[in-house]
Amino acid sequence: MVLExxxxxxxxxxxxxLLVTGHPTDWDPAGVSARLDQLMARAVSGPLxxxxxxxxxxxxxxxxxxxxxxxxxxxxxxGMASSEVVRLHAxxxxxxxxxxxxxxxxxxxxxxxxxxxxxxxxxxxxxxxxSIGLADRRTGxxxxxxxxxxxxxxxxxxSLFADASERLTRFxxxxxxxFRVISLKDFEREA
Amino acid sequence: MSARVIKAGPxxxxxxxxxxxxxxxGLSPGGAMDRRAFLWANRLLENAPDVPSLEVxxxxxxxxxxxxxxxxxxxxxxxxxxxxxxxESWRTLEIQAGxxxxxxxxxxGLRAYLAFPGGLQVASFAGSASVVMREGLPGSLGRPVSxxxxxxxxxxxxxLGASADSHRGLVPPRFRPARGPFLTVEFxxxxxxxxxxxxxxxxxxxxxxxxxxVSDRVACRLNGPPLLSGPKVLDSAPxxxxxxxxxxxxxxxxxxxxxxxIGGYAKLGAVLPAHLDRLAQARPGSVVRxxxxxxxxxxxxxxxMDSFFGVRT
Numbered sequence: 128m129v130l131e132x133x134x135x136x137x138x139x140x141x142x143x144x145l146l147v148t149g150h151p152t153d154w155d156p157a158g159v160s161a162r163l164d165q166l167m168a169r170a171v172s173g174p175l176x177x178x179x180x181x182x183x184x185x186x187x188x189x190x191x192x193x194x195x196x197x198x199x200x201x202x203x204x205x206g207m208a209s210s211e212v213v214r215l216h217a218x219x220x221x222x223x224x225x226x227x228x229x230x231x232x233x234x235x236x237x238x239x240x241x242x243x244x245x246x247x248x249x250x251x252x253x254x255x256x257x258s259i260g261l262a263d264r265r266t267g268x269x270x271x272x273x274x275x276x277x278x279x280x281x282x283x284x285x286s287l288f289a290d291a292s293e294r295l296t297r298f299x300x301x302x303x304x305x306f307r308v309i310s311l312k313d314f315e316r317e318a
Numbered sequence: 319m320s321a322r323v324i325k326a327g328p329x330x331x332x333x334x335x336x337x338x339x340x341x342x343x344g345l346s347p348g349g350a351m352d353r354r355a356f357l358w359a360n361r362l363l364e365n366a367p368d369v370p371s372l373e374v375x376x377x378x379x380x381x382x383x384x385x386x387x388x389x390x391x392x393x394x395x396x397x398x399x400x401x402x403x404x405x406e407s408w409r410t411l412e413i414q415a416g417x418x419x420x421x422x423x424x425x426x427g428l429r430a431y432l433a434f435p436g437g438l439q440v441a442s443f444a445g446s447a448s449v450v451m452r453e454g455l456p457g458s459l460g461r462p463v464s465x466x467x468x469x470x471x472x473x474x475x476x477x478l479g480a481s482a483d484s485h486r487g488l489v490p491p492r493f494r495p496a497r498g499p500f501l502t503v504e505f506x507x508x509x510x511x512x513x514x515x516x517x518x519x520x521x522x523x524x525x526x527x528x529x530x531x532v533s534d535r536v537a538c539r540l541n542g543p544p545l546l547s548g549p550k551v552l553d554s555a556p557x558x559x560x561x562x563x564x565x566x567x568x569x570x571x572x573x574x575x576x577x578x579x580i581g582g583y584a585k586l587g588a589v590l591p592a593h594l595d596r597l598a599q600a601r602p603g604s605v606v607r608x609x610x611x612x613x614x615x616x617x618x619x620x621x622x623m624d625s626f627f628g629v630r631t
Contacts, residue, residue, distance in 0.1 A: 136338070136339060137338070137339045137341060137342075139341045139342060139556045139579065139580075141553070141554055141555060141556050141579075141580045142553035142554065142555070143553070144553075144555045144556055145556075146341075146555075146556030146558070148558070150620075150630055151591075151616065151617045151620040151621070152617060152620055152621040152624060152630075155617075156613065224553070225553070225554060225580060226342060226343070226344050226579075227341070227344045227554065227578060227579040227580035228344065228554070228578060228579075228580065229344060229453070229578075230343060230344040230345050230453050230454070231343070231344055232344055234553075234554070271454050273454070291455075291456050295343040295344070295345070296343065299342065300342070
């Protein structure tokens with residue numbers, strides 16, 4: 128989002144919130160809130176402005192049980208067959224709702240309500256890079272290995288996140304994201 | 319110019335004023351925990367305000383210098399010795415070739431800043447040399463300083479004479495913060511403040527909060543009466559340095575420099591920047607009280623600090 132206003136240092140959208148950062152010495156809260164009200168009014172009354180967002184991306188995803196440790200649990204909790212969970216997840220058309228948690232991590236939504244499951248009660252100490260996680264109505268890909276509490280239902284070849292600057296910039300808010308099913312063989316070749 | 323670290327102590331990291339404008343990438347701002355102390359250390363050496371220096375946590379740091387130079391030590395009250403002889407901190411120190419500087423364990427405060435002429439020569443990423451350990455930043459940016467490491471800096475001959483003029487080579491006592499086990503921090507109520515019960519808001523303001531030992535560069539964690547009335551937040555919201563977040567068990571924490579960019583629990587507001595510097599020096603066991611601050615006064619204070627140090631913090 129572009130505020131086109133000099134004192135704005137940074138804007139950070141996350142879900143239904145927007146953080147606007149400015150330097151305390153050159154703006155006043157009344158001015159900020161008046162400016163935001165004005166922008167909001169324009170947004171709800173007129174046509175939506177063209178918001179530049181990154182190109183749609185289709186991530187290769189392997190849902191083989193060899194790389195999907197929680198697929199059976201998700202199936203059990205939702206009363207669906209594992210193949211049905213995979214089909215629903217892979218058919219989903221998602222939008223980046225927020226980036227954060229870890230550098231390069233994107234919250235994608237919304238996941239079909241039929242497969243919304245709570246996060247694991249005890250987070251894993253280390254989740255492999257590329258893991259596809261599921262929690263509530265959100266899904267996402269862990270760009271690097273680290274602790275994580277989401278249910279793991281597949282993996283994207285981690286080579287997609289090997290380069291540090293690519294890892295950080297692959298996703299941005301508003302970007303459309305989908306998954307493309309690949310076999311375990313293809314996953315191993317691309318990993 | 320170089321020096322070799324003999325002992326790194328419990329935690330010593332390279333810091334500057336942190337990464338600005340990188341939240342969209344999910345990157346922590348990082349940067350010196352006590353900005354004021356950091357800025358003083360560079361100022362004493364007539365360095366640019368934001369060049370990288372060392373943040374020494376708790377002390378226990380030892381370094382041997384290859385060549386004669388002048389450094390500055392500001393912040394936590396660590397006993398400073400050069401070749402075993404006691405020296406003052408909050409000032410520049412002349413070091414001769416072959417001498418060993420030691421920062422003993424902090425008697426009060428938590429973080430001391432060790433600045434070098436012209437600033438340390440270190441790698442930089444996304445506009446900053448600040449080390450953030452939990453993010454897997456490339457190379458040395460992801461890890462603390464370790465024993466045996468060689469420190470290099472940009473020798474800056476003009477600043478070497480600073481200590482000759484004693485007025486310029488030290489931080490005047492009136493600018494050195496009082497330290498003790500009790501501190502009051504000002505914050506601005508915000509976020510879900512109005513959704514907590516009146517009792518919980520009152521508890522935040524009246525309780526004596528104890529800083530717990532698991533506090534670190536990510537967050538200052540507090541112990542006290544559990545604040546359980548907050549709303550369950552489904553989606554994470556953007557954080558700032560100083561955001562007060564209440565975890566599911568009702569314990570509050572104050573996010574510090576190595577915080578995540580967004581957080582998924584209910585939040586009560588944010589600690590004012592100048593007070594965050596003070597909280598950065600609060601040792602485990604310190605007692606913190608919260609009071610509602612005045613945003614206008616905070617802005618005036620920020621403007622004064624920026625013009626004094628010649629930087630936009």
